[in-house]
Amino acid sequence: MSDLEFLDAFADAIGASPGQVQMTTSLRDLDVWDSVAYLSTIVFLDEKLGIAMSPDDLVNAQTPADILNAVRAAK
Amino acid sequence: MAASTITGVAYALGTETVSQEQLSERFGEAAMQKVLSGSGIRSRRIAAEGVCGSDLAFDAAETLLARQAVDRQSIDLLIHCTQTPDYLMPTTACLLQERLKLPTRCAAFDINLGCSQYVYALSVAHSMIAAGVARRALVLTGDTMSRTVNELDRALMPIIGDAGSATLVEPPADGGGFLGFELGTDGSGAKYLIMPVSGFRQRRSAQTCIAEPDSEGSLRSAENMYMHGAAVFQFVITTVPKTIQSLLGRLNLAMEDVDLFLFHQPNKFILDYLIKKLKIGPEKTHIFVEEIGNTSGSALPVVLAEAMAAGKVKPGARVLLMSFGVGLSWGATLWQA
Numbered sequence: 001m002s003d004l005e006f007l008d009a010f011a012d013a014i015g016a017s018p019g020q021v022q023m024t025t026s027l028r029d030l031d032v033w034d035s036v037a038y039l040s041t042i043v044f045l046d047e048k049l050g051i052a053m054s055p056d057d058l059v060n061a062q063t064p065a066d067i068l069n070a071v072r073a074a075k
Numbered sequence: 076m077a078a079s080t081i082t083g084v085a086y087a088l089g090t091e092t093v094s095q096e097q098l099s100e101r102f103g104e105a106a107m108q109k110v111l112s113g114s115g116i117r118s119r120r121i122a123a124e125g126v127c128g129s130d131l132a133f134d135a136a137e138t139l140l141a142r143q144a145v146d147r148q149s150i151d152l153l154i155h156c157t158q159t160p161d162y163l164m165p166t167t168a169c170l171l172q173e174r175l176k177l178p179t180r181c182a183a184f185d186i187n188l189g190c191s192q193y194v195y196a197l198s199v200a201h202s203m204i205a206a207g208v209a210r211r212a213l214v215l216t217g218d219t220m221s222r223t224v225n226e227l228d229r230a231l232m233p234i235i236g237d238a239g240s241a242t243l244v245e246p247p248a249d250g251g252g253f254l255g256f257e258l259g260t261d262g263s264g265a266k267y268l269i270m271p272v273s274g275f276r277q278r279r280s281a282q283t284c285i286a287e288p289d290s291e292g293s294l295r296s297a298e299n300m301y302m303h304g305a306a307v308f309q310f311v312i313t314t315v316p317k318t319i320q321s322l323l324g325r326l327n328l329a330m331e332d333v334d335l336f337l338f339h340q341p342n343k344f345i346l347d348y349l350i351k352k353l354k355i356g357p358e359k360t361h362i363f364v365e366e367i368g369n370t371s372g373s374a375l376p377v378v379l380a381e382a383m384a385a386g387k388v389k390p391g392a393r394v395l396l397m398s399f400g401v402g403l404s405w406g407a408t409l410w411q412a
Contacts, residue, residue, distance in 0.1 A: 028290075034290075034291055035230065035291060035304055035305060036109070038304070038305030039113070039305055039308055039344070041305075042305060042308055042309050042312070043348070046312060052309065052313040055264050055267060055303075055306035055307075055309045055310050056263065056264075056306075058305060058306060058309050059267075059303060059305070059306050
């Protein structure tokens with residue numbers, strides 16, 4: 001999965017508009033990033049990519065790049 | 076033949092009901108609609124003022140002992156599971172031994188393990204019976220976790236309920252029983268479900284009771300229960316399938332060999348997701364959380380009692396019981412009815 005494909009799918013999963021999310025966007029600065037977006041991210045990773053991040057990696061992720069790095073490390 | 080089995084289960088819920096309408100008045104309708112759509116919990120049962128978890132456990136035990144005409148003198152093990160004890164000292168199980176008029180030769184102690192405590196307690200009762208240390212065990216759960224949640228915590232307050240339960244564990248009369256247990260712990264996740272100032276590591280002070288808002292507008296102090304819901308959800312969907320696979324693998328059984336899967340009842344969202352992920356049909360599980368809330372360590376025995384009442388636990392059926400949560404810890408057992 002390319003960076004762009006991941007970003008589009010991730011943005012869709014958390015309800016962000018296309019282009020709103022870049023690799024270095026701070027998740028906490030996104031207006032849609034709340035507890036529901038967290039859950040949506042987990043479901044997206046589990047269902048679409050078959051990846052389970054560790055709870056620590058999930059909580060420590062600051063940007064989409066952090067999540068993608070964890071996904072690639074888990075593969 | 077297995078060393079022990081479950082021969083009866085009863086439960087008692089908190090008598091007060093907190094409705095969706097009441098919470099909407101407190102937190103706003105939009106916020107509570109969001110919680111409802113995420114949790115599926117429409118109402119929760121809370122213990123009345125002054126009622127402790129041990130009172131709920133006591134009520135459940137009295138119901139069970141009367142219903143099954145149990146000779147109290149025959150009980151030689153009382154395990155009480157709670158995270159909201161009457162006192163830190165003495166152990167609440169000792170008080171329950173006296174209240175329930177159990178014999179003084181009855182061993183009595185508490186297990187403090189929150190959501191996963193029921194399976195742990197069953198494993199201890201089973202092991203003590205198998206070792207010949209006890210012959211007939213009363214396993215109680217009783218918690219008032221609603222007392223630990225800040226009244227203005229809009230994430231936790233709407234999902235937490237209070238309950239107690241009683242389970243009789245003894246050698247099976249005609250087959251069945253516990254076929255195996257699988258227990259586990261990951262203390263690295265302790266920080267995700269915690270009451271930071273609740274013991275002796277961090278002492279209470281004038282500052283620790285001051286509630287502060289979090290990023291989503293919930294208020295809580297360091298003395299209240301805190302949960303990172305996403306981290307716990309991540310832990311659950313990772314750990315539960317692995318544990319079931321491991322337990323069934325040890326027993327040379329497959330998912331199809333299990334007649335009923337009963338889980339801790341955190342909320343409907345997690346349960347629906349787990350059931351879908353595990354490819355379990357609705358007829359092979361039971362959910363009882365929407366009207367009572369997450370009753371912590373009592374949730375599993377409560378849903379077991381409900382499944383029994385619904386006729387889902389037929390004689391000889393293989394029932395997988397699994398609980399998970401604070402610790403982080405988890406436990407699963409395969410029980411043949």
